[in-house]
Amino acid sequence: MREIKINENDSGRRIDRFLKIYFEKAPLSFIYKNLRKKNIKLNDKKASPEDILKTGDVIKLYIADDTIDKFKKSVKVSKNSKRPDVLYEDENVILVKKPINMLTHNDSGAYKDNALDRMVDYLIANGEYNPRMEKSFRPAFVNRLDRNTSGILIGAKNLNTLQVLNKGIKNHEVEKHYITIVSGEVKDDFDVEINLKKTGNNVMVKSSDGKKSITEFKVLARRKGYTLIAVNLITGRTHQIRASLKEKGLSIIGDRKYGSAAENNKFRNMGLDSQYLHNYEVKFNIDELKNLKGKNFIFLPNEKMTSIAEEIFDVDLGEILNEKSIF
Known part of the structure; x- marks a missing residue:
């Protein structure tokens, strides 16, 4: 028999979801079979899959040690010492x-x-x-x-x-703002609301049975056949910004999947080796996170991206992005 004592980071989970993580290498049938046969007990009582764990609870596993070790979650060992x-x-x-x-x-x-x-x-x-x-x-x-x-x-x-942040994102209490440059001079701000579905080659396309995607776009500058745009993600789908712009007939410079090969080659020669898309700001309005409520944090693009924007549009990119009124 092996005991597991529940701490704060395990509290609040359903026991079946906790066990799915604890026995990460086991099939789900293994977990539910052992719950059903009372080989897994919670506080010395029969455990049901929907039981909610609390700090201090004790799970007892009446399962052979070699079986537990075979299916148990492995401890992830550090691979490098590079700091974030x-x-x-x-x-x-x-x-x-x-x-x-x-x-x-x-x-x-x-x-x-x-x-x-x-x-x-x-x-x-x-x-x-x-x-x-x-x-x-x-x-x-x-x-x-x-x-x-x-x-x-x-x-x-x-x-x-983790739970508070996930709930905050779902309730639009966390804002994520991006900066991008697209080919073509766009006159007005616009929104894109479409359903997106992933294809076999990992490209997102408009589809009636896809997931709803909502994105706001604000024009910051236009010049020399390009537009500098700020983006507010309302939802968070894969490739949402790139696919939404494609729907409007626009493409991000440097975007190899949704963009123009000719444009990409032009900017690759200028030192841009990726799509021009950067998440420059996050804003928090979550009541439970008192340290962050009402605050925003800004991270400017790298030197190469900044210089390209400033050369095309003749602007101070840092000054633009530090404006609090974009969204």
């Missing part, structure tokens, strides 16, 4: 600056440097997270940026904050 570039942090939240050409999460079998592991390693080094003491929780980001998109990642250091 931290924009802001407190005891609950950490904002990380993600550069171009870095993954948000490692999405392949072989290890690749990524923003999430850097953040977790940083919290381990600071003594704020101990993976060997946690049963199911791991610090996480609540937003995701494509490899070729730079910007601000919002991280949660504990389960309660």
